[in-house]
Amino acid sequence: MNDFDDQYKNAVEAGKRNLRTKKLLSNWCFHAEFTRTEGRGMIEAQTGLPIGHMGVQCKFSKKNLRYCWLLEDAVYDFFLNNCKNCKDRVPVGIPNIMSFITLRENAAEKRKSEREEEEWDRKQRQIDRRQEREKLRCELSLEEAFVLDLLDELDQEDIAKNDLRLEQLANLAPEVFTRKVIEHLMPAVLHEYLPYSISAGKALLRAQLEPNEKLSVAVQLVSSNVNSPSAIEVVLSDAEKLSKDDLTKVLHRFASMALEPPPGMYFGGGESLRVDVIPIQLLFKKRRVDIFAEVEALLRNTNPGKVRDSVEVILATDCDELLLKNVNSIFTKLMRRQIFLPGASSDSVLLFYLRKAASKCLERIPEETDKVMQLLLAGNDDTAKEEAFRTYRSILKRNFNQKVEIGTAQRIAFGRLLWAAIESPENYMDEAGQFFRHSSEEFSELAAEHFNDLIGAAATLSDKYEQIDTEKSLEVVNNVLAQIQIINKRTAVHNLQDGLLKWAVIGAKFKGNKGIEDFLKIYRNFPEDQTQIRGNMIVHISELLTDVESLTLVLSDWYRALMDKSTEVRASAVKAWENVPIDLVKNFPDLFFESISILLTDPYIIVHRSVVHSLIRRPFPEGKYNLIKIGLWNLILYYTQESKQEEFIVDCIDVFAFQCLSTEEIQGSFGKLLSAILFSLEGNALYHAINRLHLDFANVPGFTKVVLKSIKDATTRSISIDACALSILRASGNALKSSVDEIVKAFEALRPFKSEEFSEALLYAFALTKAGNYALASTCFRDLIARIPLEVRYEQWRLKAKLVAEASAIEQAIQNSEPIGDLTNKWNSIKSELENEYEERAKFRDFPPSIFFKDKDY
Numbered sequence: 001m002n003d004f005d006d007q008y009k010n011a012v013e014a015g016k017r018n019l020r021t022k023k024l025l026s027n028w029c030f031h032a033e034f035t036r037t038e039g040r041g042m043i044e045a046q047t048g049l050p051i052g053h054m055g056v057q058c059k060f061s062k063k064n065l066r067y068c069w070l071l072e073d074a075v076y077d078f079f080l081n082n083c084k085n086c087k088d089r090v091p092v093g094i095p096n097i098m099s100f101i102t103l104r105e106n107a108a109e110k111r112k113s114e115r116e117e118e119e120w121d122r123k124q125r126q127i128d129r130r131q132e133r134e135k136l137r138c139e140l141s142l143e144e145a146f147v148l149d150l151l152d153e154l155d156q157e158d159i160a161k162n163d164l165r166l167e168q169l170a171n172l173a174p175e176v177f178t179r180k181v182i183e184h185l186m187p188a189v190l191h192e193y194l195p196y197s198i199s200a201g202k203a204l205l206r207a208q209l210e211p212n213e214k215l216s217v218a219v220q221l222v223s224s225n226v227n228s229p230s231a232i233e234v235v236l237s238d239a240e241k242l243s244k245d246d247l248t249k250v251l252h253r254f255a256s257m258a259l260e261p262p263p264g265m266y267f268g269g270g271e272s273l274r275v276d277v278i279p280i281q282l283l284f285k286k287r288r289v290d291i292f293a294e295v296e297a298l299l300r301n302t303n304p305g306k307v308r309d310s311v312e313v314i315l316a317t318d319c320d321e322l323l324l325k326n327v328n329s330i331f332t333k334l335m336r337r338q339i340f341l342p343g344a345s346s347d348s349v350l351l352f353y354l355r356k357a358a359s360k361c362l363e364r365i366p367e368e369t370d371k372v373m374q375l376l377l378a379g380n381d382d383t384a385k386e387e388a389f390r391t392y393r394s395i396l397k398r399n400f401n402q403k404v405e406i407g408t409a410q411r412i413a414f415g416r417l418l419w420a421a422i423e424s425p426e427n428y429m430d431e432a433g434q435f436f437r438h439s440s441e442e443f444s445e446l447a448a449e450h451f452n453d454l455i456g457a458a459a460t461l462s463d464k465y466e467q468i469d470t471e472k473s474l475e476v477v478n479n480v481l482a483q484i485q486i487i488n489k490r491t492a493v494h495n496l497q498d499g500l501l502k503w504a505v506i507g508a509k510f511k512g513n514k515g516i517e518d519f520l521k522i523y524r525n526f527p528e529d530q531t532q533i534r535g536n537m538i539v540h541i542s543e544l545l546t547d548v549e550s551l552t553l554v555l556s557d558w559y560r561a562l563m564d565k566s567t568e569v570r571a572s573a574v575k576a577w578e579n580v581p582i583d584l585v586k587n588f589p590d591l592f593f594e595s596i597s598i599l600l601t602d603p604y605i606i607v608h609r610s611v612v613h614s615l616i617r618r619p620f621p622e623g624k625y626n627l628i629k630i631g632l633w634n635l636i637l638y639y640t641q642e643s644k645q646e647e648f649i650v651d652c653i654d655v656f657a658f659q660c661l662s663t664e665e666i667q668g669s670f671g672k673l674l675s676a677i678l679f680s681l682e683g684n685a686l687y688h689a690i691n692r693l694h695l696d697f698a699n700v701p702g703f704t705k706v707v708l709k710s711i712k713d714a715t716t717r718s719i720s721i722d723a724c725a726l727s728i729l730r731a732s733g734n735a736l737k738s739s740v741d742e743i744v745k746a747f748e749a750l751r752p753f754k755s756e757e758f759s760e761a762l763l764y765a766f767a768l769t770k771a772g773n774y775a776l777a778s779t780c781f782r783d784l785i786a787r788i789p790l791e792v793r794y795e796q797w798r799l800k801a802k803l804v805a806e807a808s809a810i811e812q813a814i815q816n817s818e819p820i821g822d823l824t825n826k827w828n829s830i831k832s833e834l835e836n837e838y839e840e841r842a843k844f845r846d847f848p849p850s851i852f853f854k855d856k857d858y
Contacts, residue, residue, distance in 0.1 A: 008043060014070060015049025021071040021097070022050060028097045029083070030090035033057045037067055059791035060088050076104055126155055129194075136184060143176045154196035166199040170206035177207035186213065190220055198226055205230045215241060223249040225256075232279050239286040247290060252309050254280035258316035262352040280316045295322065299329040304343045307333055308350040311357050320364050327361045327372055334358055335376045335384040358387070359394040366409035370416070385420075389431035392416050396435060396443065404442040414446045415453075422457050425464060425496045426489040437495055439502040447507030448515065454504040455522055461497040462533040465490060497536050505543045516544045516553050523557065528566070535572035542576040548587050555592070562595045567602075571610035574599060578617045585621055593624045600631030608635060609648060615655045629660040640677055647688040653677065654692060657700075667699055675702030679709060687716045694727040704728070704735040708742040712749050721760065728767050736771035743767050747780055753787045758797055762804060774812030781805030796841065799834040806830060 025032050036054040044051040053067035056078040068074040075097050083089060133148045140148070150166055153159075170177060177185075182204065188194050189201040201221045205214065205228075218234035219242070235242070235250050242250065258277040284291055291313065298310035311330070314322055323330075333340050334354045344350050361369040373388045392413035398404060420432035427433060439447075447454065468489050508515035523537045538561045541554050561573035574596055580588075602608045612635070620628065632652055639649040653674055657666050665671070678689045679702065690710045697703045704727070710716045711724040728736075736743065747764040750757050761784050768777035781801060788798045806827040813820045 011041075011043045011051050012047060012049065015044065015047060015051040018050040018054060018071040021075060021100075024095060024097045024099060025056065025071070025075055027093040027095065028089075028091070029058070030092055031058045031060060031088065032083075033059075034071075057793065058082060059789070059793055060086070061793055072100055076101060122157070129155060133184075136180070140178075140180060143173070144178055144181055147176055147181050151196060151200075154199060156195060159195050163196075163199055166196060167202045167206070170203035174206050174208065177203065182207055182209065182213075186217075189217055198224065201226070202228055202230070205234065211238070212241075215246075219246045219250055222253050225253065236279060236282050236286075239283055242287070244290075247287060248294065251280075251283065251291065251294065251313060254283055255309075255312040255316035259312060259353075262349050277316065277318070280313075281318075284317045284319065291317070292322065292325070295326060296329075299326055299333070302340060302342075304341055304348065304350050307341065307344075308353060311350070311353045314357055315353060315360065323357075323361050324365050324368065327365065327369055330354065330357050330361060331369075331372050331376055331387075335373070335381070335387045338383060355387070355390060355394070358391045362391055362395055362413070363409050366407075366412050370412050386431065389417060389420055392420075393431050393435050398440055398442050406443070406445050410443075410446060411449070414443070414450060418450060418453055418457055421496060421500075422460055422464075425461055426468075426492045428492055433492075433496055436503060437499040439499060439506055441506055444506045444510040447503045448510040449507070451504055451507040451511070451515070451518065454500050454507065458497045458500040458504065458536070459526075459533055461493055461500070462530060465493045465497070465532055468493070494532075494536070497533070498539075501536055501540050502543070505540045508544060509546060513549065513553060516550055519544060520554065520557050531566040531568045534561075534564075535566070535568040538569060539572040539575050540579075541573075542579045542581075545581055545584055548584070551584055551587055555589075559592070559595060562599065567604040567606050570599065570602065570604075571606045574607070574610045574614050577614050580618065590624075593620055593627055597627035597631060600628060600635065609651075612648070612651050612655055615659065616651060619655075619659050625659050629656070632656040632660060636677065640680070647685045649677070649681070650685060650689045650692055653689075654696075658696065667701065671700040672702050675700055675706055678703070678706045683713065683715045686710045686713055687719055690716070690727065691723045694723045695730075698727065698730050699732070701735075704731045704739045705742055707731075708739055708746055712746055725760070725763055728763060731767070731770075733770050733772060736767050737773075740768065740771055740773055740776065743771070744776065744780075751787075753784060755794065755797060758801075762801070765804065765808065769808050769811060772815070774808055774815060777808045778805065778812060781808060796834070796837050799830060799837055803827065803830045803834060 022034055025034055033056065034054065035057050036050070036052055039052070041051060043049075050071070053069055054071045055067045055074040056071075058078075061078075061082045066074055066077055068077070079097065079101055130152060133151060137145050137148055147166075147169070150169065154163060154166060185200045185204060188197050189204060194200075198221070201217050201224075204217050205221075209217065214234055215238050218228075218231040221228045221231035222235055258275060258280045260275055295310045295313050298306045298313075301307060301310075310326075314326060314330070334351075337344055337351075341350070358369075362373075373391065376384050377388055395409045395413040396417070404410075417432040417435050421430070421436045423432075424430050425433060468486060504519065508519040511518070519537075523534065526534050526537075528534075538558070541558055541561070544554055545551055558573060558576070561569050564570050564573070577596065596611060596614075599607050599611050602611075608631075612632070615628065632655055635652045636649060636656060638644060639646065639652065657671075657674060661670055666674075675697075678686075678693075681689055686706075687710060690707055693703075694707065707724050707727045711721050711728075716724065743764050747761065750761055753761060761780075765777050765780045765784070768774075768780060781804065785798060785801045785805060788794050788801065806823060810820050810823045810827065813823055
């Protein structure tokens with residue numbers, strides 16, 4: 001809830017800034033135009049503030065439009081690339097955008113000065129180091145001085161981090177690293193961060209150092225995240241000599257080496273991350289007691305960083321004793337984090353590792369971990385519940401291509417999640433409910449063990465489902481949002497019950513025919529008035545099928561359900577047909593198909609619609625189509641009535657056309673009749689018809705006219721015209737030729753032309769060309785070009801239109817046997833202009849500099 005409050009506050013603040021910037025922009029220049037992405041959010045609707053991604057455009061600019069969350073960023077970007085030296089600006093008033101542009105430019109200038117000063121200081125320090133080496137050179141031999149010469153070369157900011165020359169010199173001639181050279185290099189390695197510090201540290205490990213010096217250098221390299229096997233070897237060989245501080249440094253570095261980073265935290269450029277657990281485990285063996293004490297002390301801390309370090313060590317050492325000793329602390333920090341970790345954010349890396357440690361505790365020491373979680377759950381804290389259920393669910397995750405192991409932890413987690421799921425079944429985001437809404441065959445053993453519990457939990461949800469209606473108050477009747485909330489609750493409970501029954505089916509199948517009989521026996525024992533649970537059980541009856549014997553077991557109950565007096569049960573029994581294994585379809589008796597086809601005449605909407613929707617997903621086998629032909633045709637005629645028109649008629653036509661008609665019939669008079677019915681549709685039904693049938697009805701006579709009607713329909717245009725456009729592109733020349741008038745009307749409906757409808761206008765012109773009507777196509781193109789504003793920003797649009805128009809003119813000339821030489825030359829000339837326009841636009845940057853390059857000078 002706190003996150004939502006913060007996001008709401010930030011959105012409102014952004015809206016207020018955008019509102020002010022919008023006013024400043026209108027004062028800046030008469031030609032500056034405010035623009036934004038489509039759509040409005042709830043916060044914007046409530047406050048009236050401009051909240052979203054916004055930008056600036058101008059008729060004198062070719063720059064691609066960039067949208068930003070803060071309008072200031074978009075304005076600043078546009079100012080730098082277009083307005084700074086613009087001669088066409090027409091001022092309107094003050095104050096204007098310079099009130100914040102000046103501040104940004106001053107800040108950029110200040111950053112530039114600071115960087116120049118830092119650069120001067122850096123170069124001065126380099127000069128000082130070089131002078132120090134010059135003084136030392138007088139005291140060294142020629143061989144020793146060679147090291148200083150190499151340092152002079154390496155003491156540059158642009159030197160490669162992996163430069164090996166100093167280390168290679170130490171390998172080839174360690175004798176040149178005398179005591180004076182070592183004393184010169186040690187401060188740079190241990191106390192400074194110079195361009196050659198890491199390289200010098202690696203080189204010193206090859207020199208004749210004192211044992212304590214070598215250990216200090218090795219610790220420094222390891223704690224600096226340097227990949228140096230030699231340093232790791234030195235640290236591990238002298239692990240007993242490590243001070244408490246040094247132990248802490250290397251311990252956390254070794255722990256990070258042994259762990260994979262959280263998702264999204266590793267940027268390796270496509271390289272795989274190497275995980276090395278050996279150093280931490282060897283160190284753990286030598287300093288076990290100290291590491292136990294370190295972990296315990298860090299876990300008691302309230303600093304999130306310290307707690308994170310301790311959890312990383314626990315995970316990296318992979319020690320059950322360490323887990324057992326700290327299981328209480330791990331879960332207390334995780335499930336009571338508002339109290340014990342107030343500084344931890346909800347998406348922090350710390351939480352990732354805490355949750356990983358919690359999962360490992362449950363996996364390795366399940367009984368003890370479960371006791372700890374149940375004690376912490378006694379407080380009925382929402383965060384505690386969320387983290388406990390997340391931990392239980394983590395044990396039941398499925399890994400691709402790996403067999404799931406069922407042990408004590410999995411059995412505990414399955415049982416805990418099952419009863420947790422029905423505590424708040426209306427909550428879609430609940431971890432427990434999420435698990436049981438998605439069944440898996442991999443946990444069939446657990447489903448079989450909890451078979452009765454799953455059925456019992458599902459039955460309990462039926463009571464909760466019915467209670468939702470009884471909870472309605474008088475105020476709810478006229479409250480639309482409250483009614484929507486009730487519908488959502490009912491749907492959530494129904495879906496969870498459906499998921500639990502799927503799990504029960506998986507458990508029943510695991511037990512073989514005995515399990516199937518148990519499932520059917522429970523179904524028969526439910527009273528007839530328990531239609532909700534009976535319907536939800538019968539819909540899964542087909543999922544029990546594995547062979548002919550199992551089919552024999554379920555058929556009698558399935559027949560009774562198809563003829564049940566409850567409409568909900570009948571509809572569910574029909575829906576079960578969708579999940580019949582394809583290999584068993586041939587074993588179904590004719591009586592079964594006749595029983596389903598009869599339900600097409602069922603007077604209740606829920607039943608005959610269920611039949612049609614099931615036939616869409618699973619058609620009858622060949623030879624059975626005649627059973628549904630008359631029933632489907634009667635439904636089409638019934639729903640063709642003006643008062644009955646809706647999307648369902650499209651589903652009926654879909655099934656009728658492709659399961660009951662031959663290719664000749666659908667491309668003949670029957671196809672024309674179906675197209676005429678589709679042409680009579682309006683609104684959502686018309687959009688549904690095109691979206692559903694545009695691929696399969698491409699060659700059906702009259703369907704192109706339906707498409708052209710839909711593309712002008714307000715409902716279709718408010719959703720998407722993509723399916724219509726694709727259908728027009730795929731339409732045959734003859735279909736388009738018979739629809740020329742409709743194409744012209746669709747083109748005319750676009751007036752006045754808008755840039756975002758440019759592609760659609762070209763589509764109609766193309767359709768006229770494909771229809772062979774080049775004269776009309778040329779007229780459309782000329783009209784389109786004439787109405788494109790003579791502004792710089794629309795130059796690319798205009799050239800594209802001219803190019804296609806000339807192509808149409810060439811086709812018309814070829815059709816009329818006229819010469820095309822001049823037309824071809826003109827086409828090539830326009831093409832060259834367009835290519836030049838592309839090249840010029842490519843020079844502009846793609847992203848606003850003020851967002852991604854805050855330290856860059858402008």
